[in-house]
Amino acid sequence: MTALALHRVSVSLGGARILDSLSYEVERGEWVALIGPNGAGKTTALRAVAGLVPYDGRLDVFEHDAAGTARKELARQVALVPQVPLIPGDITVREYVLLGRTPYLGYFGTERRTDYRAVDAALDQLDLVPFAGRRLDTLSGGERQRATLARALAQDAPLLLLDEPTAALDMGRQQQVLEIVDRLRTNHGLTVVSTMHDLTLAGQYADRLLLLDGGRLVAAGGPDEVLTRALITEHYGAEVEVVDAPGSGFVVVPVRRSQ
């Protein structure tokens, strides 16, 4: 079953074409990483899938046309974790994760026992139980990222969109967060589409990579097909070496040639 199918999806914002006729299919349970230089349209692609920007073309989520799906129904299918989530500082982690249950509640409805159970489960999955009563603004960057993931998990959506999940985290926290995402994907049967700046990590965690440049899909496939020196040099304008590290995929290293 395809979790996500894009057919010639284009997005124009303020007269500029940000995403140009993107077609791709993501199978259920896959992890697909969107890579590409700044301004390539990676984030816009995620926002289109989440129904946050108008688009041309057709976009199917679990084989239903997303354009014909009500906002609330779509929110039960697709959870988005933005790159820089707006963190309301003066609420607790538990109150924040509870917001993930919004798509299941009526306009004036309040949470039922099943909603609180989902929140408890999400807090437990992300080792946030000891933090449940803490204010969000007292958490470190890595803990906040986990809180945001817990909110997305509480949303109970089978398709998880992550915009730069490791931005602003140190090396250890980056690995930790990606391992958590991979574990959630396996345990909950989630499909993950994430944008990634770190090509090495993208190659290590994602099943397939989509390389975007100027709003167009320029390469797609496994890490061995996309993480090549030629493609990266051409589209990132970067001098790199790609090293095959046995057992952990490809390592993309920037090199300085001019010296």
Add this chain to the structure above:
Amino acid sequence: MRRGDARIWVPLALLFLATALLTGVLVGPVHLGAVNVVRGTFAHVFGLHSPLSGADDAILWELRLPRVILAAIVGGTLAAAGASYQGVFRNPLADPYLLGAAAGAGLGATIVVAYAHDSAFNGDLLPVAAFFGAGIAVVAAYVLGRSAGAAAGPAALVLAGVTIASFLTALQTFVQQQHVDTVQEVYSWLLGRLATTGWREVGIVLPYAVVAWVIIIAHRRLLDVLAVGDEEAASLGVNVARVRLFVVVAATIATAAAVAVAGLIAFVGIIVPHTIRLLVGGSYRLLLPLSVIVGAGFLVFADVIARTVMSPAELPIGVVTAFFGAPFFAVVLRTTRRTA
């Protein structure tokens, strides 16, 4: 005390309000007695025989109770409206007068005082003019803010409110300068006043206040969702524009009604919600109901001070809320920062 625990904070807030109401009814030149006040009030509500003498009963039922109840309604409304505006605009400095409501009401009232000063309808016309002035100002701000496009977000609406307010204040100042003889009356209204003629003012403001409270409190969970930003709220399935519109309309109608009967009472909409945020936490689930209760009690106490410190003269209540409210808030800010 555990933050965010409704079982502790709601009874505490209700106790505060009850104390305020009782104090408000008891304080005055004529001594009535706490027991008589409570029994006399019940007698009126349930149609029983009042234990108070005729004159004392009139003081209670025609003078003190209407004023205390009016103060409670206006205070609860301004505090809830303030918390609502802060929520929908994600701006801690938003207050009930943000979208030009105060300036519009001020202009409406000034026009009535200036041009209909000797008319027999002056007293009836002033709240009506203030109400419409506030309403027109907010609609104008909303239309102007929307013209910037949805992408401009809540900031555009706030800027539009500031623009409309400046324009209307200029008009109001102009009208006031043309009619210097009425400056005193306009000024006293601008500073806020809780003068009552029996239950008339309560009757004017109560329907709007109750409807607004119900709508605002019904949106308490959705205001929590809005706190994560428009886009994330939308990705959680919320129609952000609709929530914002409903809450702004409810808060604005309530503000306009409060301004119409009580003039401009500053600071309640800022100080009450923020004090609750510091003590209880920022979730709107508890913040909104508590704002109504605590705001009501706060303004009743402020009115007691306004009536007594320079008795028999009265201080404008807007002066009292700011003069006592500001230092109180400073203390709350300092002590919670230290323990946080």
